[in-house]
Amino acid sequence: MNEVKNIVLLGRRNAGKSTLVNLLAGQDVAIVSPVAGTTTDPVKKRMEIKGLGPCNLIDTAGIDDEGEVGGMRSERSFKEADLADLALLLFTSNRFGEYERNLANYLKGRSVPFILVHGKEDLEPLDESLRMTLGDEFGCPIMNVSCKRVSDRDLMLGAIARMLSGESESKALVPKSLAGEGDRVILVCPIDRGAPEGRLILPQVKTLRALLDNKAIVTVAQPSELEKIFASGQDYKVVITDSQAFSEVSAAVPEGIPVGSFSILMARLKGPFGLFLESVKKIDSLKDGDHVLILESCTHRASCDDIGRVKIPAMLKKYTGKELLFDFVSGLDDVPHNRYSLAIQCGGCMATARQITSRVNSIAEKGVPVTNYGLAIAFAKGLFSDANFKAFLNLIAEK
Ligand code: SF4
Numbered sequence: 001m002n003e004v005k006n007i008v009l010l011g012r013r014n015a016g017k018s019t020l021v022n023l024l025a026g027q028d029v030a031i032v033s034p035v036a037g038t039t040t041d042p043v044k045k046r047m048e049i050k051g052l053g054p055c056n057l058i059d060t061a062g063i064d065d066e067g068e069v070g071g072m073r074s075e076r077s078f079k080e081a082d083l084a085d086l087a088l089l090l091f092t093s094n095r096f097g098e099y100e101r102n103l104a105n106y107l108k109g110r111s112v113p114f115i116l117v118h119g120k121e122d123l124e125p126l127d128e129s130l131r132m133t134l135g136d137e138f139g140c141p142i143m144n145v146s147c148k149r150v151s152d153r154d155l156m157l158g159a160i161a162r163m164l165s166g167e168s169e170s171k172a173l174v175p176k177s178l179a180g181e182g183d184r185v186i187l188v189c190p191i192d193r194g195a196p197e198g199r200l201i202l203p204q205v206k207t208l209r210a211l212l213d214n215k216a217i218v219t220v221a222q223p224s225e226l227e228k229i230f231a232s233g234q235d236y237k238v239v240i241t242d243s244q245a246f247s248e249v250s251a252a253v254p255e256g257i258p259v260g261s262f263s264i265l266m267a268r269l270k271g272p273f274g275l276f277l278e279s280v281k282k283i284d285s286l287k288d289g290d291h292v293l294i295l296e297s298c299t300h301r302a303s304c305d306d307i308g309r310v311k312i313p314a315m316l317k318k319y320t321g322k323e324l325l326f327d328f329v330s331g332l333d334d335v336p337h338n339r340y341s342l343a344i345q346c347g348g349c350m351a352t353a354r355q356i357t358s359r360v361n362s363i364a365e366k367g368v369p370v371t372n373y374g375l376a377i378a379f380a381k382g383l384f385s386d387a388n389f390k391a392f393l394n395l396i397a398e399k
Contacts, residue, residue, distance in 0.1 A: 003352050004046070004054045005164055008080045011090035012099055013062030016119040019147045020090065021045060021059040024156060042080050052161050058084075064099050081107060082362070085354045086163050087114040088156075094118070094127045096134060104138050112354065113163050115141045117156075122146040173269045174210040178258075178395045179237055181215040188223055188241035188249050194307070202349040203262035207240060226252035238392065240265065243377040244307065250386055259383075260392030263374025266347040268396050270356045271372060272364075277393075279369035280379045282342045283316065288323045290341040292316065293368070295359065296330045297351035308346055312376060319380040335363060343370040 009017040025045045043059040060080050061073035081087055087107050091100050096116075107114045116134055118126040126144040134142055141159055145152045179185045189195075189204050200208075211218050216237075221229060223245045230236075236257055241249040243261040253259050267276050286292070294308045313326045327336055343363050348356045360370045371379075383389040 003348075003350055004056055005052065005085040005352055006056050006058060006080075006083055006355065007086050007088065007160060007164075008058045008060060008084035009088045009090060010060055010063060010077060010081055010103055011119075012064045015062070015090040015092050016147060017062075017090055018043075018059050020088070020117070020119060020145070020156075021057050023147045023150075023153050024057055024160075026153070042076065049157055049161055049164075052164055055160075055164075063103055078106065081112060082110060082358050083355050084112050084114075085352045086160060087112050088117050088160075089114050090117045090119050092118065092120045093124050094130050096130060104140075108138065110358070113140070114138075115143060115159055115163060118142065118144045120146065122148050172210065173206055173265055174214055174216075175396060176214055178392075179211055179214055179216040183214075183216045183237035184234060185211055185216050185218050186226070186229060186236055186239045187211075187218060187220045188226070188239060188245055189220055190223055190242050190245045192244075194244070203266050203347055204242070206349075207262050207265060223248045223252070230254060238395070239388075243374045244311065246378060246381050246383060250381075250383065250388065253388060255387065256391075257388060258392035258395055259386075259388040260396070261374045261378065263347040263372065264378070264392075265396070266349065267345075267372040267374055270348050270351070270353040271345060271360055272357055275360070275364060275370060276345070276372045276375055279342065280371040280375040280384075282369045282371070283320065283376065283379050286316070286320045286322055286324060286341055289325065290322065291325045291327060291337075291339055293335065293340045293343040293363070294326060294328045295343055295345045295363070295370075296328065297346055297348040297356060297359075298331060307373060308344075312344060312373060312380075315377060315380045338366045338368065340368045343368050344376050345370055345372045347373055 009021060011017050021043070025047055042061070045057045047055055047057060049055050058080055060077035063074050063077055065071065065074045081103070089100060089103055089107070104114065104116070116138065121144045126142070131142050141163070143156065143159060145156060187204065187208060189200055195201070208218060208220070219229060223241070226249065230252070239249060239253050239257055239259045241259065241261055243263045246261065250259055267273055294312065296308055309328055313324070317324055329335055345356065345360055364370050378384065378389060
């Protein structure tokens, strides 16, 4: 399974957002009506976009919705915008007023990439001087679209794919400083009770693919095979393991070979890694009765040895020797309170960098330190004083 990108449609009531969702989806998923304010809660449609994989198209209520309830709906639209990987900001009749300008500046301020879409072009085409003004002001693509022209669907999907693929390529999962052409790498993938039947998990698959893209030479093995692998006398550049096998792997890897985890690579790719690294040290100052928040980016079914719900809490209690209290939040569920001494974000294999960074930053802004699963496990296992682990962190810090 792949991460699912969020494409959020924003604009005033009756700007044609629902009609555009239906055009892009190629079917009627949103209710279209000439009555302003027909869309109240966000409507989501999952679809495949060529070259991008699965995406959620999210139709939102108008940002100019009125009254107390309308204000709440409009707030919800901004919340969806926060988690967008790409926003489509619709306007019509060459009316780019205060609502649109505020929203465009809001997206810009949050580094959400966006396309300005001038809709209902068949009724009134976009004025060229407005196009130039907006281009200078926001530096984003501007499109003129008529939902009555079926060919506009391909134009829009192409523009969306270009914007999103540009962003996903901007950071590599495995930097060449860690493993480049001809470097030999060992991936340690334990096949234990927590491993899914008949397949590898997504971070393992993505790391393998990134290493192959870098033309590295990869050996994939279980922890129990490491001794035999090193006995062959072959030189290895780096070992990447599942976090849960850190202790066993570190004990088996000779000095001088960097050791890190899939989870740490994912954290570097998807989250504010500097914040994660700084926050992990807070584990040492946790006290009895402190609240720790576990942030899961999807609603997977937890097993009895679930890493976030069972293993990390047990590991932290053992390492600190304190009575810690844990809360668990999945997907986009609300955070119960802000009295957390630490929050720990999962590897986010099902979420995009924007979704994780936005979620993490909104919690960090409330003064809560936020780290990640892989770093928390490495810390609790004492790896921050291990030379091989420190060498791994140095290699991924290099640009
Ligand atoms: S909780 Fe996080 S790491 Fe686990 S499966 Fe979901 S997105 Fe992936």
